[in-house]
Every structure is written in C-alpha cells, then in structure tokens.
Amino acid sequence: MIKQAIIPLAGLGTRLLPLSSVIPKELLPINGKPGIQYILDECIDAGIKEIILIISKKKIMIKNYFFNDKFYNKIIKKKKDPRIKQEYKKILRYRKLIKFVYQNKPLGTGHAVLKTKNLIKDKFFLMLLPDDLIIKKNCSKSMIQLNKRYHSSVMASLKVKKSDVTRWGIYKFKKKIDKKNFFIDDVIEKPSLKKAPSNRAVIGRYILPKKIFSKLVKQKPGKGGEIHITDAIQSLIYDNEKFIAHNFSGKYLDCGSMKGYINSSKEISKL
Numbered sequence: 001m002i003k004q005a006i007i008p009l010a011g012l013g014t015r016l017l018p019l020s021s022v023i024p025k026e027l028l029p030i031n032g033k034p035g036i037q038y039i040l041d042e043c044i045d046a047g048i049k050e051i052i053l054i055i056s057k058k059k060i061m062i063k064n065y066f067f068n069d070k071f072y073n074k075i076i077k078k079k080k081d082p083r084i085k086q087e088y089k090k091i092l093r094y095r096k097l098i099k100f101v102y103q104n105k106p107l108g109t110g111h112a113v114l115k116t117k118n119l120i121k122d123k124f125f126l127m128l129l130p131d132d133l134i135i136k137k138n139c140s141k142s143m144i145q146l147n148k149r150y151h152s153s154v155m156a157s158l159k160v161k162k163s164d165v166t167r168w169g170i171y172k173f174k175k176k177i178d179k180k181n182f183f184i185d186d187v188i189e190k191p192s193l194k195k196a197p198s199n200r201a202v203i204g205r206y207i208l209p210k211k212i213f214s215k216l217v218k219q220k221p222g223k224g225g226e227i228h229i230t231d232a233i234q235s236l237i238y239d240n241e242k243f244i245a246h247n248f249s250g251k252y253l254d255c256g257s258m259k260g261y262i263n264s265s266k267e268i269s270k271l
Helices: 035-045 057-065 069-079 082-097 109-114 139-150 162-167 212-218 229-238 258-269
Strands: 004-008 050-055 098-102 124-128 132-135 153-159 169-176 181-189 200-209 243-247 251-254
Touching: 004 035, 004 109, 035 082, 035 124, 035 132, 035 139, 050 057, 050 082, 069 082, 082 098, 109 212, 109 229, 124 139, 132 200, 132 258, 139 153, 139 200, 139 243, 153 181, 153 229, 162 200, 181 229, 200 229, 212 229, 229 243, 251 258
Parallel strands: 004 050, 004 124, 050 098, 153 243
Antiparallel strands: 124 200, 132 251, 153 200, 169 181, 169 200, 181 243
16 A cells, blocks of 8 residues: 655746745645645545655745644634634644655756655655646545556546647557556657657656656756656656556646636635
8 A cells, every 4th residue: 555645845836926936836725725735635535644745945934834833822822713723733634744855956856756765665655746636536546546456656647738748748558458547658758749649648646666766866857957757757667667547537727827726716616
C-alpha cells in the first residue's frame, strides 16, 4: 500500500500574478478554502500517512500556515467560536502528517522530486501537483488501486485539444488494459504539434517508483533548462518499467491560471 505522497510547492506562480506576489498560490482561497487543503484532503482520503511538502524559503508562509498556534489559541480563547476551533483542529490534523523539504531554486519538477530522495521509504510513492484539482471522485485512490493490482507506476491522463499538446507531457499508447487504462510506450515533455504521439496528456497525479531517483541524480536539464520528471519517466519506460495511463472519472480543474482559478471556485461551489 502506498503511504507517502509528495507535493511540489516551490513554483513561482507567475500565471496568478499579481495575487501570487503577496500570497503563495497554494494558499489562495478556492470557494473559501485554501487550494492546498483540497490536495491534502485527497491524500488523506486515499489512505496516505505521510505528506512531504516541497517549498522554498520565499514560500515560508505555507509552513507558517500550519504552525500558527499562538494566533489560534488566542482567538479561540477570546471569541469562543466553535467554527474557528474546528478549523484549527483541521490544521492540527494536517500537521501530524506533513514534513517540509526545500527547493530554493526553481529547476523543475524532477529537481523538486529529487529533494525527497532520503525520505521515501517504500517501492512506490504518490506525487500530486497543486495546480491540478480533480473533484467529484478521488483520482489518487483509483490510481493506488491500480498500482496494487498491477504493481506498476500510474499517471493520470486527460484528452486535450491537439493545439494544446505543447503545454503538457504527452504519451504514446502501448497496450490497452480496459476502457480507462493503458500501458504507456513513451512520454514526451511539451512536444511540438508534429512530434506529439497523441493528444493524451499527463495530468498532475503520479504514482512513481523509488528507482526514479537513480535517473534524476544523473539527469541533465531539458526544455527551459529544467529537470523534468517526464524525462526521467521516459528513461524508466525505455528500461521496461511499466507505466499505466489512467483516464480518471473525476472532473479536472486547472487552478494554476487566473481563468482556471476563478472557474475552480465556481465549479466547487456547485458541489
């Protein structure tokens, strides 16, 4: 059973400027609740026991959010408001599960994952990208079930417009498992329209093998001078490591852009 999850949070959040110039994008409220809490709740519901948050010194506010005891104790004593007390209990619950590591230079998702190398204990671990919310059904839980059944790495998959393939990691089919799941033959980070093997994109949920660290340690920077997790995955596939593309059943929300962030609150308010 997968017990650990990592969440990279050190990104600059430029797509949400000017809001993210003051508050880390992961703390911005989505329908009255910080975005990071939706991701944490997904992890907890999926049975995760330890969550590693990858932050930078510039985003220390994220850590402070979970350690603001003095403020809560003072206001709970003064206000006697049961709602505030309940919210504080939620934060304490999160705090029991989380650890922090630092990525002070934004050198890519692969570089962020590498920062957790000494903390990962089991054969597989879960990674969630906070810009990608998946509501209505727990995608991580479905992926963990697939991992248990096939002893394989798993990535969330979504069909995108052909004109948008340059924004994503795009994969090539190898073998169909069932209506929602496929073994992957290749994955390419942000390919050109001509080189894209399909219009199936990897969305921000991954179950990765611990052996990926051996690839990341040696990996050279790719597009944009960053170390991409997609390149390490591609290398593992070439070594015959099994990866499954999971076409998840939930509703995908991109809360990393201004338009998507606004839309996310609207969609979640309907639940």
